[in-house]
Every structure is written in structure tokens, then in C-alpha cells.
Amino acid sequence: xxxxxxxxxxxxxxxxxxxxxxxxxxxxxxxxxxxxxxxxxxxxxxxxxxxxxxxxxxxxxxxxxxxxxxxxxxxxxxxxxxxxxxxxxxxxxxxxxxxxxxxxxxxxxxx
Amino acid sequence: xxxxxxxxxxxxxxxxxxxxxxxxxxxxxxxxxxxxxxxxxxxxxxxxxxxxxxxxxxxxxxxxxxxxxxxxxxxxxxxxxxxxxxxxxxxxxxxxxxxxxxxxxxxxxxxxxx
Numbered sequence: 756x757x758x759x760x761x762x763x764x765x766x767x768x769x770x771x772x773x774x775x776x777x778x779x780x781x782x783x784x785x786x787x788x789x790x791x792x793x794x795x796x797x798x799x800x801x802x803x804x805x806x807x808x809x810x811x812x813x814x815x816x817x818x819x820x821x822x823x824x825x826x827x828x829x830x831x832x833x834x835x836x837x838x839x840x841x842x843x844x845x846x847x848x849x850x851x852x853x854x855x856x857x858x859x860x861x862x863x864x865x866x
Numbered sequence: 867x868x869x870x871x872x873x874x875x876x877x878x879x880x881x882x883x884x885x886x887x888x889x890x891x892x893x894x895x896x897x898x899x900x901x902x903x904x905x906x907x908x909x910x911x912x913x914x915x916x917x918x919x920x921x922x923x924x925x926x927x928x929x930x931x932x933x934x935x936x937x938x939x940x941x942x943x944x945x946x947x948x949x950x951x952x953x954x955x956x957x958x959x960x961x962x963x964x965x966x967x968x969x970x971x972x973x974x975x976x977x978x979x980x
Contacts, residue, residue, distance in 0.1 A: 796972070797972040857912075
């Protein structure tokens, strides 16, 4: 079974802090994704990566950056957290255009 | 830009009923479509992946159909159970040649009552 893990289930940070969200997959998938999910807005794609050191902007990349130094790990970085980045963050991975598999999510609160 | 609509937004049915969840999308140039379920506060669980060349895909009590040309997909759940209570999301995948980008609807929240 594919396993996608995220470093934290719940996280509370202060405005202005630098925040790292980590995602690891164990199935050698080329593609990895970061989404955020907000009530009434659904899931929105922040960034994705189709190979090591490659990244592409999704629909809402502002205020975020990503890093993919190893194939199995994809990090989402909030350079200076703001209250409007309070959300549920979901990581996913896939092989080619096959099924996307999701992690359990990280609920981030920025105060 | 792809837009995905799911109707109804919420549904409550008694246990044992068969039900249909609807998904429509504006851009029919899709590669495939994936259905997910999400339990409260959790991640997404993949239910079915239906390719653009397929009309139907089945897994247990679940059956997904796809009419690509009309931009519609349905998820049929047979003999519903309380454990089926969750939010169901559909997500068509773009036919753009790069990493497989999905566009999500806002989901149908299903409650199956005893």
C-alpha cells in the first residue's frame, strides 16, 4: 500500500514565523503535490513537483515556497506565516497520471 | 479554467438506500477522473479512478460512470451503510502532459442514518 506521511497533524505558529511542513512518500512516485483546504473553497493546489529539484506553481502559490531535494520528500515552506494561512494542508503523490494518494493532513493555525 | 460542481452539497439517507452523487465539469478535455472520500478532519481516500476511455468503473458497492463529452460523472453507492457517512469529492485530471493536476469540487456531504 502507498503511504504518504506528513510531519505533524496539528501545528500552531505565530504570525511572522517561518513554517516547514514535511511530506514523505514511500512508493517512488515522481509527482508530489501540496494543497490547502478551506471550508466553502475546497482543495486548491499550491505547488507541485514532477521530479527532484523541479517545481511548478499551482493555483495559489503566493506566500509559499517548496523544496524537493530527494524524490520521496516534498516540503512546503511558509516564509512568514500570516493568519490567512490558517488552513488544512494536504500532501499527495502519484505515479504519472495515475491515482493521487493523500497524506492525513496538517491542520495549521497561525495566531 | 476547469470548474467542478457537485450536487447535492449535502444528503441524508436511511441505511440501505441506493444513492447517486453527481459531478459536473466544464472542460471535457480530461485524462481521467478520480473519486475520493474524506472523513472529518482527515485526508482523502481514493475510491475509484475512471479513465477517459472508460464509461464505468466498479469497486464493491461503488460504481462510477463517466460521460466525458457532456462533462458529467456519477458515483452510485448501493445499499448504503452508516460507515459510508463522509464527504465525497470528484476530481477530473487535466490532459496537459505535465504532472497530473486535479481540480476538485467542494464535495457532497453524505450522512447515512440508522
